[in-house]
Amino acid sequence: MVESRITVGDCRTRILEVPGSGPLVLLLHGxxxxxxxxxxxxxELARRGHRAVAIDLPGFGRASAVGRVDLLAEYDEFVTAALxxxxxxxxxxxxxxxxxxGATVALRAAGDRPDVAAVVALAPAGLGFHPVLHKASNALDTLVPVLRVAYHVPYPAIGVRVAVAGYYRARLAPGLRNAWRFGSHFHGMADFRRVGALGRRLMAEVQAGCLDFGAMSAPVTLIWGSADPVCDVAGASTLLDxxxxxxxxxLHGSGHxxxxxxxxxxxxxxDGVVEQLAD
Incomplete structure (x- = not known):
């Protein structure tokens, strides 16, 4: 696996890449x-001979900051430039x-375009959240004054990273190995403040409606864990219909x-999606 820095449009970002054959598999995180x-x-894809690239989206990982008010439109342009x-x-x-x-961004690219053959969306946020997540979001809105103080507490970076890793293991991916890696790009409470602001912007865009099912012409496969605590699989029926x-x-027992x-x-x-494209 090769890790490198590249420039996509106006964004300086990072990719993880494995060599292989067949169509490029571009992986977009959440x-x-x-x-x-x-x-x-x-x-796993490398063992199976697929060429695949994972990329840091603007505002996250080691990518440059986001620049526009409309986050999803910026990600649309970023994905096109990345391809x-x-x-x-x-x-x-x-x-x-x-x-x-990232699954929502992928679904927005499922239209009639020459650079995308198929979309595989794992628990896409654009199809609806569990009610408990909406309640948590509303609760956070009422805690903004408290959070403004908490964000300025000089918690050590290692403590922030451990907390993020613990949340991943306990809430999002049961049995997660190497959990420390998933908090490695958090350097302190300032990152929580920045991510919180982005989260409120993204939630507003998702709730306003961000997917055009009528424009989707590429083959779409949804993957959902039966134990997903964040995104509600009930919303999948709208897209499937x-x-x-x-x-x-x-996937029985899988999380978010x-x-x-x-x-x-x-x-x-x-494997099945790529094989079907080759037929």
Whole structure:
């Protein structure tokens, strides 16, 4: 696995890449996450001979900050520019794979375009959250004055990273190994403040409606963990009813990050998608 820095449009970012054949598989992480979330899946895809790249989205990981008011529109442009940068001249259209926020971005690219052959969306945030998450979001809004004070407490970076890693292990991906990696891009409470502000912007965009099912023409596969505590699989039916040929794969016992706690199963699905494109 090769880690490198590249420039995509106006954004300086980082990629993790494994060599292989077939269409490029571009992996888009979720909110407050990074390309590191895909390390286990990248290793599995490499063993199966797929060329795959995970990329830090603007505002997260080691990428440059976001610059626009409309986050999802900025990510749309970023993904298009990333495909221009990463696809070879003779490449077939890519397979976009996303998790949570990244899955929403991937679904927004499922229209009639020559650079995307198929989309695989793991627990896409754009199809609805569990009610408990809405309650938590509303509760945070009432705590803004308190949080403004907490954000300025000089907690050591290691403490912040341990807290983030613990949340990943306890809440998002049961049985997570190397949990420390998932907090490695948090350097202190200032990052929590920045991420919190981005989260409120993103939630507003998602709740306003961010997916156009009528425009989706690329094959769409949804993957959902049965134990996902964040995104509600009940919202999948709207897309499945509206997008011909779309399908849902349920992974029993998996949480919000199937790429981590059901790596082989996700790779099996991707195998099938790539094989179908080759037929």
């Amino acid at each position: 909110f407050a996450d990074s390309a590191d979330t895909w390390r286990e899946l990248l290793a 221009v940068s990463l696809r070879r001249a003779d490449d077939a259209p890519a397979v976009l794979v996303g998790n949570s926020m 509206a997008v011909p040929g779309s399908r849902l794969v349920m 990050l199937p790429q981590i706690d059901a790596t082989v199963a996700v790779a099996d699905v991707l």
